[in-house]
Amino acid sequence: MTQAILFVLFILAGTALLSWPLGRYMTWAMDPAKGQGRPNGFTTLFQGVGGSLARQEQDWKRYAVSLLGFNVVMFIVVFSVLALQQYLPLNPDAKEALDPSLIFNTAASFTTNTNLQHYSGEVSFSYLTQLGGLMWLQFVSAAVGLSALAALARGLSGRKLGNFFVDVQRATFLVLLPAAFIVAVLLVLTGVPMTFNGSVVATTLEGVQQTIARGPVAAFVSIKQLGTNGGGFFGPNSTHPLENPTFWSNVVETVSLILIPMGCVWMFGRIIGRLKHAGVLFAVMLILMGARITASVGFESVPTQAFVSLPITQDVGNLEGKELRFGTSAGPLWAVLTTSTSNGSVNAMHDSLNPLTGMMPMIGMWLNEDFGGVGVGMVNMFLYIVVGVFIAGMMIGRTPEYLGWRVESKEVKFAMMALLSHGLFILVGTAIFAATPWGADTLNNVGPHGFSEILYEFSSAAANNGSGFEGLGDATTPWNIATGIVMLLARFIPIILPLAIVGSLSSKRRATESSGTLSVEDGTFAGMLTATVLIVGALTFFPAATLGPIAEHVMFMK
């Protein structure tokens, strides 16, 4: 257990330290304005690539329209690549045509930075599909999130929002590309394959034929982890020994999970010019995430319940669905990190986690803000801040303000719409699929765990996460279409509404903060924000959790 705790602290402390200089660098890259980061010479270049539209300052509506327009192109390009893969090159294992509803689901999934996978990469997709389609989206969809955050922060600092076409290139070329290259090289050095040769057929020592799939894995996995994408090259994601071959590749991949989401908080603080406020937000996020990590690692140290009656040792935790080379706490740690951020990659099978351990990733997806997806996590936290500031203002009888902007009913309505839509997608979706053969016929486990599989799938789609209780037979037309639609709505509603809020706020006169203003830099604010997050999250989802993981724990764990 000592080693388990040491490992968790090593990863968290190391990443938190790295996120500080990264936040500084990201500010330089994303916001090279006067008085912010130092100016850089790339803006002119990016304006040239983006064309005439890239040269104008955009208000929130134009920014949002540009963002949506680019996403339409992303969707169409990848839909085409998927639909035509059998005719395209780089297909050494002759992968064939795909089901149309699966193409829709996958294009929606990777466009929205979700990476929910209703297929198995090494079974169905060519190398061109994986790199030219999916990996491209792993770069640009993360860049879209980072752009949205930069625009939001600029608006809150009282400036114009900037230009989407320039921002998305800054995020892609200056932030994601260098980071992905460094991590990919580290992965290559720790043993991850990077080849364009097709699968090999081996003759095993016992004389059986074994086909071993491989491919350009390192490049793909690097951006998968960094961009809170999470879509694996292979079906079982980073449990696969060719996607995550050693203890140290696992360390690199785990750090990459939360590095940029952590850096986003510092970048936000620097752009709005309030680093101390960012420190408070960082602390709140770290506490919420730390609580789930502690619970997850603790619950997972309980041995596999199914083996209790057999002559099997009971001195190690639950090892079903886990790899030995990562050590004992790596699975439950990753499970929380991958759902705290909206990553969704796995290094242990979440379906086989102990019931209460399996609830921790679900809670992460329900809250979806600590630290959240690249860019969008901090944007989600902004929604909670708006609501929290409003409630606090009402309680102490002052005009609610955030950074000097008066928060009024319009802004709170928008924030609540975005937050409540999250619960609506998850709970209504789960209810429909649990009550019909669409969901009931696709389960891999019976009883409350089966319900958990459905609940998890909709939580994952609505949180743009992408992990799953993978026993679920989700490659059906109803699942493909339902989760595809949820992913699209759940991506763009919480990006566009916050931009609208900023648009509305910045049209008002900014008040100067005085001693009478509710401070956003102290413990009271931290407590208020934590309470808002927990109350909104718990009230919305507690009943569903009772029917799934909690019921399973009470019924079966002794």
Next chain:
Amino acid sequence: METLLSSLRITVATMAICVGGYSAAVWAIGQAVTPDTAEGSLITRADGTVVGSRQVAQAFTQPQYFWPRPSAVDYNGAGAGGSNKSPTSTDLTDRATETVAAYGATAANPLPAELAAASGAGLDPHITERAARYQVQRIAQARNLPVDQVERVIDQNAFSPGGMFTPDRLVNVLEMNLALDENKAG
């Protein structure tokens, strides 16, 4: 319309650099620095036939070999996966009952849990050192070897995957089995 045009221009630029340039650069570094693992850590015999990958488990059922952890996909290297069963599932109890019978485990000599639990991808190439020692008697008997000699193979292959962070030492099943077969030849 202009929005789409700008989007297309950025699509072309990002595709060229983030897909083309980036993949090629990572590939070149992999081929130059770690050509063995970049190609999947294949083990090849003198005549060129591939025995397997050091990183990927393969099936072993014969008594003279070390056995790997159970696989939910029967060690399918082209379609990996886990059982995805809840740890409370009776299906897991049934599967583990068969594993216990195969090893002949008893209450006095219980099976190490890692030999009963399937891995996430069904391709975990490792077992723990204690899970290897658990199998020594059977292998020594089947090969008509002294127990010491099989123990020595474990000693030579055991490693600590993460130093101070991982207390359990591991062994690679395929590499140990290759070593056993070589000993026989020598």
